[in-house]
Amino acid sequence: MGIDIALIGNPGCGLTTLFNQMTGGSVHTGHFSTPGNKTKEGPVKNHKDVNVIELPGTYSLSAYSIDDVATREILLRGKPDVIVNVIDATGFERNLYLTLQLMELELPMVLALNMMDEMENNQIDIDLQKLSQELTIPVIPIAASKNRGTHDLIHYALQAAREHHVPQKIDFCSGHVHTAIHTVSHLIAEDAKKAELPLRFCCTKIVEGDEPTLEALRLGDPELDIIDHLIEDMQNHLGTDRESAMADMRYAFIEKLCKKVLSRPVQSTKEHARSVRMDRILTHRIFAIPIFLCIMLLVFYFTFGSLGTWLSDLLSAGIDKCVEAISYALLGAGVNPAFHSLVIDGICAGVGSVLSFLPIIAVLFFFLSILEDSGYMPRVAFVMDKLLRKLGLSGRSIVPMLIGFGCSVPAIMATRSLPSKRDRSLTMALIPFMSCSAKLPIYAMFTAAFFTDHKALVMIGLYVTGIIVAIVCALAFKGTLFRGDPVPFVLVLPPYRIPAMKSVALRMWENVKGFIKKAFTVIFVATIVIWFLQSFDTGFNMVSSSDTSILADIGKIAAPIFAPLGFGDWRAATALITGMSAKEAVVSTLAVLTGAADGASLSAMLTQVFTPLSAFAFLVFCLLYMPCVATLATIRREMGGWRYAFGVMLFQCVVAWIVSFIVFHVGGLFL
Amino acid sequence: MTLDKLQPGKKGYIVSVGGEGALRRRLLDLGLTPKTIVLVRKVAPLGDPIEIFLRGYELTLRREEAARIEVAEVH
Numbered sequence: 188m189g190i191d192i193a194l195i196g197n198p199g200c201g202l203t204t205l206f207n208q209m210t211g212g213s214v215h216t217g218h219f220s221t222p223g224n225k226t227k228e229g230p231v232k233n234h235k236d237v238n239v240i241e242l243p244g245t246y247s248l249s250a251y252s253i254d255d256v257a258t259r260e261i262l263l264r265g266k267p268d269v270i271v272n273v274i275d276a277t278g279f280e281r282n283l284y285l286t287l288q289l290m291e292l293e294l295p296m297v298l299a300l301n302m303m304d305e306m307e308n309n310q311i312d313i314d315l316q317k318l319s320q321e322l323t324i325p326v327i328p329i330a331a332s333k334n335r336g337t338h339d340l341i342h343y344a345l346q347a348a349r350e351h352h353v354p355q356k357i358d359f360c361s362g363h364v365h366t367a368i369h370t371v372s373h374l375i376a377e378d379a380k381k382a383e384l385p386l387r388f389c390c391t392k393i394v395e396g397d398e399p400t401l402e403a404l405r406l407g408d409p410e411l412d413i414i415d416h417l418i419e420d421m422q423n424h425l426g427t428d429r430e431s432a433m434a435d436m437r438y439a440f441i442e443k444l445c446k447k448v449l450s451r452p453v454q455s456t457k458e459h460a461r462s463v464r465m466d467r468i469l470t471h472r473i474f475a476i477p478i479f480l481c482i483m484l485l486v487f488y489f490t491f492g493s494l495g496t497w498l499s500d501l502l503s504a505g506i507d508k509c510v511e512a513i514s515y516a517l518l519g520a521g522v523n524p525a526f527h528s529l530v531i532d533g534i535c536a537g538v539g540s541v542l543s544f545l546p547i548i549a550v551l552f553f554f555l556s557i558l559e560d561s562g563y564m565p566r567v568a569f570v571m572d573k574l575l576r577k578l579g580l581s582g583r584s585i586v587p588m589l590i591g592f593g594c595s596v597p598a599i600m601a602t603r604s605l606p607s608k609r610d611r612s613l614t615m616a617l618i619p620f621m622s623c624s625a626k627l628p629i630y631a632m633f634t635a636a637f638f639t640d641h642k643a644l645v646m647i648g649l650y651v652t653g654i655i656v657a658i659v660c661a662l663a664f665k666g667t668l669f670r671g672d673p674v675p676f677v678l679v680l681p682p683y684r685i686p687a688m689k690s691v692a693l694r695m696w697e698n699v700k701g702f703i704k705k706a707f708t709v710i711f712v713a714t715i716v717i718w719f720l721q722s723f724d725t726g727f728n729m730v731s732s733s734d735t736s737i738l739a740d741i742g743k744i745a746a747p748i749f750a751p752l753g754f755g756d757w758r759a760a761t762a763l764i765t766g767m768s769a770k771e772a773v774v775s776t777l778a779v780l781t782g783a784a785d786g787a788s789l790s791a792m793l794t795q796v797f798t799p800l801s802a803f804a805f806l807v808f809c810l811l812y813m814p815c816v817a818t819l820a821t822i823r824r825e826m827g828g829w830r831y832a833f834g835v836m837l838f839q840c841v842v843a844w845i846v847s848f849i850v851f852h853v854g855g856l857f858l
Numbered sequence: 859m860t861l862d863k864l865q866p867g868k869k870g871y872i873v874s875v876g877g878e879g880a881l882r883r884r885l886l887d888l889g890l891t892p893k894t895i896v897l898v899r900k901v902a903p904l905g906d907p908i909e910i911f912l913r914g915y916e917l918t919l920r921r922e923e924a925a926r927i928e929v930a931e932v933h
Binding site for chain 2: 246247249250251277278279280281284395427430431434435438452453454455459463466470471472473475476565568569570572573574576582606675676677678679680681682
């Protein structure tokens, strides 16, 4: 039997960095990481049959957000063989709060003290032996970002798992709280056993007043009565309520512990002081918002303006050369002209046109990962909260929305950290309006053909249009479908940290890999199907011109819907239909349908199908209409049903049609 | 006085955390327990939320939530 190591800690304590160090970046699916779950699972390097599971970061085992619930469920029901509790040593007190709760789970456990490099740098000594003695668990100093201590950590974790070294019961409570816990433990011992839940955990949770635990134990009325009396008694004696009493006890214990093991309080480290100085500028009263806008503009400039485009041109030139070589080789081998057409006009044109945008996507994800890992995102939430609140959301929603500029799928999964269902559904409905990177190839193709002089302007215009539509929709929803109280906004601002390049590179690679996979699966199949449909007529005869093909017949049925928007051409309609599978398919479809072999001839062919105005209306439609199948599937999974996903789909198609209509007709008045 | 009334740069200790439910528990979990010293770091550019410093880290919360936290100023 293999061993499962669960990594758990506060958000931002370095879980992902440690996970990457332990696995070398490889991830696989296992029984802990069910689909739609942010939990990551991977094999530990150089250790056969050892798995490591990264649980979503959490501050406490009381269920607050969906992420917290997931973490708690996995710990209670999944029963990993050993828990590695990762602690940011520079945030000692708050991090240990979770530790005290984890120790009650009756699972083997080790403590990984992360960021020890920063502690040394600040000459703060921790008496590791004393800490280990007090908590009765092994304590291993590590610096995950520098890969220090990882080896020892794995060793001690495996040892604890094999020897089933469970932390001893430590009494952090005294007086009346202690009495209450003690009495409850006698009362519910049998029930906890029956429910297969750790007794100590259940006791403290019951004294705390945790609803899920009470439900899971299925206590009888007499027991519940006794508990109520006990708690009332305790509260009367303490002069405070149960929740406050428990939190107070835990923190009082931690404060005492800190005095015993720390050479001086971790009130302010050099890194923390640097962070405060940075915030003087980055969250400055006046400069904060302009700085945020500048950063986003810079990101987009590098992605589309210089670096990304340059790399993309380079790659597309390379692809053209390859296609030429393949074409030449096929002709030389004397293959059937129909097969030659399939390979060159179908597969190469379609997949190649999509693949050439790979660098742009890589660059965009590079910057988004840096923004996320540096600790800047929570600051954006802090700065923008009041504005988002006017839209009926909270500052927390800004993080998923910014990720949405990369890809809607991880963005929708990022909404799991939002504490209210209403906020989650509204954020999910708006995320697809944040123009995702898959739509970039479409914009790039059209700007190259129609707006060479105003490339940047058109790009920015599209992104801004998406944001404006999202704002208008949010305002419309606020008073109607998503009525409700504003949810509280409580967020920890972690110190700024230099992002670990390994993590950034891995995240970039994950997304690039996904894009390549999509190009060779969904897009590949789509191009073959489209090639077939446009090369044959309903009698399965090969057609000389695609105007009489099966595809033309289908496209012509859909085309009238788009005629009022300025692009009633059947090829445009067909591209939009295939674009439902993946947005890049719009590009590959148009490339196949116009029979263009390379970028230059594609631009020329497009001008025959679109006018500049109708091209822009088409782009606006692409920006806003229903998200791709992968996004819809994610929404369905997160909301637990197709109803909401279909609602989002229909809503966005209607919005896209209306806005494109306005753009085309209002634009027509000026041009 | 309540936490939202404490001016930026001023310190206070927590007397009690009011309100109820999940949010209150979260505030307690994050260490806003009685007698904890809190420093108000700053106010967001648009006047809300506020940023506080406690137990060695920064936390942001809205004025509305801060108004439920009773504090006593420390000079």
